[in-house]
Amino acid sequence: MDTGLTEAEEFRGYVSRWVDERLVPQAAGLDHAGEFPHELFRELGKLGYYGTMYPEAAGGSGLQHPYTCFTVLCEELARGSMGFAAGVCMQGSTATHTIFQWGSPKLHQLYLAPALRGEKIGAFAITEPNAGSDAASLRTRASKVDGGWRLNGTKIFTTNGTVADFITVVASTAPGQGAKALELFVVDTQSPGFSVGRKLDKFSIHCSDTAELAFEDVFVPDDHRLGSDGGSGFLNAYKSLTVDRIFTAALALGTGRAAYEAALRYAKERSQFGQPIGKFQAVQFKLVDMLGKLEQARLYTYHAAALADADKPITTEAALAKIIAGDGCNEVCQMALSIFGGYGLMNEYPAQRFLRDSYFPMVGGGTSDIMRLVIARQLGF
Ligand SMILES: Cc1cc2nc3c(=O)[nH]c(=O)nc-3n(C[C@H](O)[C@H](O)[C@H](O)COP(=O)(O)OP(=O)(O)OC[C@H]3O[C@@H](n4cnc5c(N)ncnc54)[C@H](O)[C@@H]3O)c2cc1C
Structure with a gap:
């Protein structure tokens, strides 16, 4: 390959x-x-x-x-x-x-x-206050009207939500009927009835914009519905979200690498008991374990990306990449923080930011346990 x-x-x-x-x-x-x-x-x-x-x-x-x-x-x-x-x-x-x-x-x-070109900002909204892992139970309603659709509902945790010029919204044409009634609509955020409910304050990834959004009788023209066949909205969203798991794994890998490199430098610079702390085997073992987890994450994430480029099935591989990189890099960041000792808790050192941020890939795009569920289904359960 x-x-x-x-x-x-x-x-x-x-x-x-x-x-x-x-x-x-x-x-x-x-x-x-x-x-x-x-x-x-x-x-x-x-x-x-x-x-x-x-x-x-x-x-x-x-x-x-x-x-x-x-x-x-x-x-x-x-x-x-x-x-x-x-x-x-x-x-x-x-x-x-x-x-x-x-x-x-x-x-x-x-x-x-x-x-x-970076002139307009986009977002994608499927999650709702009462529909997260169980996305197919979402309640945002799309009602057919002359020339288009009217959207009513609330979305939460939308990345780029307060700054977006357009948002692909997943809505149901028949709430309560599950995945088969879901459709994708491109909503221009200048549309009357669209509003940002609030910008959400987070523990992690502070400079990523996360919003709650409200749709009140928002008119969406027919040609802003994605997919001409109708009824394929969920499948289409699912395909996009599946490949996205590889990129979320890559986010984890990047931050894990930064945490590892910072901890390695610190272990060589910081001295206690008359020698650099990296001379202590306990610290060396942590660094070696971190390197191992990063290598696993790197190899598997790029394996999944290569499969995607080769147009091969990736349902299991993308979900596995997200588990291996997401959970593994969170552990890497925990170990990095401990190598920094008390300084790890100080905001002037980056270890605390790396650890806070490393929680995002374990949730965004589906939690690690939902990834396990996806893979278990592929195994025939
Ligand atoms: C910073 C951030 C950015 C995000 N960006 C976006 C975005 O741009 N667009 C968007 O649409 N969404 C976005 N999300 C939403 C994200 O995809 C959801 O948070 C995620 O899917 C989990 O949903 P939930 O938070 O409602 O948790 P819940 O679904 O309520 O899950 C709570 C817990 O229950 C567990 N659980 C639930 N169901 C099962 C099950 N069947 N089996 C085993 N365990 C289960 C979960 O694993 C979790 O531990 C974002 C989230 C965050 C935190």
């Missing part, structure tokens, strides 16, 4: 330089401010990174290994700031992928092309 590593490693060189020069120096400040970093977000758009997954005809980069390269982008950005990377990941994957795959040329022109 062609793993795409040559193209991807060249791509990594460019992203990595930008991360070191532009993102790493600002990461602690962004975390402290807790605001969406508009300037950096636009800058990345001008550099063309939101188009990593798309062909040139759609305004994208035309890469040979788009999934592997987008995985690299997520990993490298999360090495700098997972909060920033989470917003970028949403913009370059689910928020635009659904429109790219199932949107009309008009929607491509209105939303996809400007989003890939």
Whole structure:
């Protein structure tokens, strides 16, 4: 199988330089401010990174290994700031992928092309206050009216929600009838009846924007419904969310790497009992275990990305990547924090940010246990 590593490693060189020069120096400040970093977000758009997954005809980069390269982008950005990377990941994957795959040329022109240039911000909203893991039970209703649909309901935890120009919303044409009644609608946030309920204050990924959204009789034209066949909304959302798990694994990997590298440096610099703490076997063993977990996460995440590039089934592999990288990198970040001792708890050191942020990949896009459930189904249960 062609793993795409040559193209991807060249791509990594460019992203990595930008991360070191532009993102790493600002990461602690962004975390402290807790605001969406508009300037950096636009800058990345001008550099063309939101188009990593798309062909040139759609305004994208035309890469040979788009999934592997987008995985690299997520990993490298999360090495700098997972909060920033989470917003970028949403913009370059689910928020635009659904429109790219199932949107009309008009929607491509209105939303996809400007989003890939970083001129418009996208979001994807399926989760509701009473429908998280059980997404098919969602209650946001789409009622058919002349020329379009009226949407009513509430969404929660929407990444990029307060800053989005457009949002792909999953709504039900017959609430209570489960997955088969779900459809995807592209909502322009200028539409009357749309409002941001509130911006959510979080423990983790502070500079990623997370919102509760309200839809009150929001009119959505017929041509803003994704997928012309009707009734395939859930399947389409599911396909996008499945590949997205690989990118969430990459976010975990990036932050895990940052935590490991910081702890390794610290273990060589910090002395106690007359020698660097890295001379103590207990600290060395932690660092070796961290390296092992990162390697597992890296190998498996890129294995899943290579399968996606080869157009092979990825349901099990993407979910496994998210478990291995999500849970594994959270453990890496816990060990990193302990190597920093008391300084690990101080905000002037990054270990606490890495650990806080490492909880996001274990929840976003489905919890680790829901990933286990997905895999168990593939095993025939
Ligand atoms: C920072 C952040 C950003 C997010 N961004 C987005 C976004 O952009 N768009 C969007 O639509 N959503 C988004 N989400 C939502 C995310 O996908 C959900 O939080 C996640 O799917 C879990 O849903 P829940 O929070 O309602 O938890 P629940 O579903 O209430 O789960 C609570 C607990 O019960 C467990 N559980 C539930 N059902 C089962 C089961 N059948 N078997 C075993 N255990 C079970 C879960 O594993 C978990 O431990 C985001 C979430 C966060 C935290």
